Amino acid sequence: MVAFSDEHHMLRRLVRDFAEKEIGPYTVAWEANGSFPAHELFAKMAALGLLGLEYDPAYGGQGADHLCTVVLHEELGRVGPAGVALGIAVQTDMATPSLHHFGSDELKQRYLVPALNGEAVCSVAVTEPDAGSDVTALRTRAVRDGDDWVINGSKHYVTNGTQADWICLLARTSDEPGYGGLSQIVVPTDTPGFQVQRRLDKLGMRSSDTAELTFTDLRVPASNTIGTPGLGFYQQMSQFQNERLALGYIAVGAMETALTRTADYLKVRHAFGRPLIDNQHLGFTLAELSARLDMLRQYNYAAAEAYMRGEDVDRFATVGKLQAGRLAREIAATCLQFHGAVGYMEEMWTARFFRDSPVWSIGGGTDEIMLYVLSRLDGYHA
The missing domain is CATH 1.20.140.10 (Butyryl-CoA Dehydrogenase, subunit A, domain 3)
Incomplete structure (x- = not known):
């Protein structure tokens, strides 16, 4: 039986109270709207230290253990709606782990810190129209041009995609077939060439936004690569x-x-x-x-x-x-x-x-x- 400490129980009460006050009452409105106000909600969560529980305090994290993450997500799921819990999890456990573990200090200062401070919404873009489960079939391509990547392609089913300030993008960066030609790149959404093609109309999880994104001759510094090029997969x-x-x-x-x-x-x-x-x-x-x-x-x-x-x-x-x-x-x-x-x-x-x-x-x-x-x-x- 896992041993939750008094601190874990205190966190559980904190998250439950927060969710019941700041999320639960708005379920109907956010479901009808097709999204929740991520910037507003994340700022409130960050004020309580809930966006970077396990992350390095040097970048705005709390340095907590993984049981705190368990508590956070159980309580968000308990109060619901599930779409909001999913959108929060994208910020905390789907778009930021690679940046935290593999990104350069400069990259983390520029993009991870605002995400953990609730100042920036982020998302992760992997799936494409012809490549979902088979990640090796990705066609979105980043071509090196001097000190930049020039990116062209599209991504589907991107949660938080219409509100994101930056995207953790998985793209093909070499002609090497299969796993070895892929890299993760931070793409700010205010970069010319980025476009939210449309917000997708989903069966469920309607309180979170999901988007189709396109990248057209989008140029970002090669230093925006997370970790080592070619190890993105x-x-x-x-x-x-x-x-x-x-x-x-x-x-x-x-x-x-x-x-x-x-x-x-x-x-x-x-x-x-x-x-x-x-x-x-x-x-x-x-x-x-x-x-x-x-x-x-x-x-x-x-x-x-x-x-x-x-x-x-x-x-x-x-x-x-x-x-x-x-x-x-x-x-x-x-x-x-x-x-x-x-x-x-x-x-x-x-x-x-x-x-x-x-x-x-x-x-x-x-x-x-x-x-x-x-x-x-x-x-x-x-």
Whole structure:
């Protein structure tokens, strides 16, 4: 059993209070708007030290342990909406880890510090129209011209993309085929040649913006390269680990709330002269889902402890996200069903959770990619 300290419990209360005050009441408005005000919200989070929990204090981080990250995302998932939790996780665990771990001091001072201080919104751009799961098929190209990169191409499904001040871009920087020709580059969005082509209309996670971006003869200094040119694929795979762990933590919080709210509803909704919760089938179903959720939660905690020990958590992150995505879809469908007709109405949280739940099986790597990774890790695939 993971040992949360008094400091972790204090952080949990802090995040929960913040989310209930600064996020929860605006769910309907942000869902309708298709985004949340990232600059405003991130500034408030930064004032509480919530945007750089594990990062070096020299760059505005808190120097905390990974259990603090677990607490942050569980609580954001618990309060919801999931789209906002996802947008925050992009800032904290998807767009910034590579810069923190591999970027030069100058690059971190220029871009990481404002991100952790809540002064800049950032995003990560990997997927393209013809290259999603197969990262080696990326076509966005950065060509060296003197001291600059000249970038051309497009990226899809970029969360925070319409509001971002800078992008962690994965692009092809050489003619070397496969993994070796890719690099990560910081691209400020006020650079000529950058354009938000359109904001995408999504099934779920509607409270966060997702964009299609284009880069046309966009010129940035070669010094904006994160780490070593040609190692971008490996850096991005490391960054994906953080992403998958964070998604798993958010999912646990969201599923716990869904089960609790459904049980509360079944206690007050009567049929045939008694509360619905008295129906043994309903109670047993929720109990089984709760048991499976607890197993996932403990698995996440084991992953977090392994991460803090400096171990390779590739398998942990892969298994956790795979199971989180599958369980989230099942819990979402069950909660909606147990609410009956009212659960099918858009005015109910069940409809939003049902629409949001597929993302955990798509974002950060589909279920099929997770199974492919696991089959390779476990020797079930050549």
